[in-house]
Amino acid sequence: MSLMSEVGQKAFDLGVPIAVHLDVTYRCNERCVHCYLDHDDHGEMTTSEIKGVLDQLAEAGVFFLTFSGGEVFLRRDFFELVEHARRLMFNVKIKTNAVMIHEAEARRLRELGIDTIQISVYSHRAEVHDAITKLPHSFERTINAIRFLREQGLRVTIANVLMTANSSDHAGVQKLAAELDVHYTLDPTITPMMDGDTSVLSLRIPGEELTEVFHNPALVGNQEEFCAPPKPPSEQDLEGYSCSAGHSFCYISPYGDVFPCVQFPLPTGNIRQQKFLDIWNHSPEMKEVRSIQAKDLTTCSSCSHVSSCTRCPGLAYMEGSMRGPSTADCEKSFYRTGVPTANMLQQGLSKPRSTSGNTVPLIQIRPLQIQPIEVQPVEIPA
């Protein structure tokens, strides 16, 4: 186990929120066709409110802080917030479309010691990228920004969301990432609109095409291992938990609402009314999320995939029960291994229900690659 994984496990076991994703705005200067956000401002937290939240997060033990949105740079106080966060010694990552980053902004980000900047690039073809963002020249501006950031020596990750309009462009984007000397992550995330409108899901690539994605070594690494049939779950697997949501990770919206994860819209409290640690430690919803073990899951506990499935409790919650299966993950498990899932067998299906149309509410494919981090322990004897 790497040192980073050990630390993550320790935080998980102790219930310390080691990582938080904070959206500072839902406003955006792009209008991406797949975006799930309501871009109107319904009362974002003020500068001093967010600074207060950051103080509380530092006190609660948060180390990894991701600023995201909407487009973070639409907040005029964004650098002030980042400065405050860095003064509190968070490890800061930023997700942005980068169109507002020029030389001066890139320099400032370097001075502030930002860990990574993740930028969405949809295609290596400007016309495809711009058609998805609906912002003319956004490709050019985004790529220029990446160059400015790299000139400053900053680490950049290109997140490549796959959907019908660009499903064949991942190789081109990977090549572009290599040319720009930045990391590439496949992030084919299509999530329903916040108001429950599922029409955007029709943009996602059909399930059958997942087979091709999952069997492409350029995208998944060791394909044989990745696509191996599932091993029967052990006692230990059944005692295990789904993911870090609510255990060592949570999400805070621009309005101060706290959720177990950015993709788990179960309200647990609002930071404008309660202290963060009160919500984290005492909210009945957080406690419920934290209590669910694999053996408690209604269908999944009897599924052969349960120990290797990427089952997202947030997606399962949006489908009706946080203890139920997540159809999108069933689809992934099936197309990855070819082995039917308990959810399919229960419904007498020989292949998963298609989640690419409008009929089924949810689709999410989590990133397949994460950026490698060099890890070196240092100790002096006591």
Added chain:
Amino acid sequence: MPERCTYIARSTAIAARALAGEMMVMNSTDSTFFTLNEVATAIFQAADGRTPLRDIVRDRICEQFDVDIEQAQTDAEQFVAELSGHGILLVSSQPLSSDSTRETP
């Protein structure tokens, strides 16, 4: 000849947070990640750029951890050299002010 003082300060490029008494430290320039044990954490937290290292060892380490001062000083110097090599601590023979605006993590 008077003994030379060593001053240490935390770099502004790092991120740090205590987890159950041990400090996690990450250098954003190369993403090196460290965890420090309790003694190393105490030295790191006291690295304010103004307190000489030998005073940190005497007041923070020997007092709290009941260790021999010479051994503690040698270990501390080795630790400081290692972390400064990774750009996590700044070391000088003069007081440093670079970290004056940082909070203690």
